[in-house]
Amino acid sequence: MRKLVLFTVLLTAILLPLSAQDGGDDTNSDGKPDRWVIMSGGLVGEIRIDRDYNGEVDYIVIYDSKSEKKEEILDFNFDGVMDDYYFYSSGKMIRREIDTNFDGKIDVWVYLDGIYIQKYEKDTDFDGVIDVTKDYTGE
Secondary structure (H helix, E strand, O other): HHHHHHHHHHHHHHHOOOHHHHHOOOOOOOOOEEEEEEOOOOOOEEEEOOOOOOOOOOOEEEEEEOOOOEEEOOOOOOOOOOOEEEEEOEEEEEEEEEEEOOOOOOOOOEOOOOOEEEEEEEEOOOOOOOOOOEEEOOO
């Protein structure tokens, strides 16, 4: 798995034109950059994408020093505010945080072991306090 991740990251870095590593890559040929690759120590450290081509980054992938995905951040509804966060450890998703009402505050936390949901927490009335918890681990 680790070799596949490393291969994918390295292949992406090689296939992207030099402009993607400098001022950005124009993937839809509209004359404006919409994908940026940020290198760190000779490896891809971060990729930023403007998925709806409006000039604002709405998807970010951050890699660790082993070229494994560490974090993904999305602006799910394209309103200019990031609202969906994915966290990884050793290539496995361990947590997802979501702003379901798009008010700029996280109100759902989902904890995983890479495949299965271990637990989730929700702030159902959006007051900043978790009021629903479901634990599937039996703890």
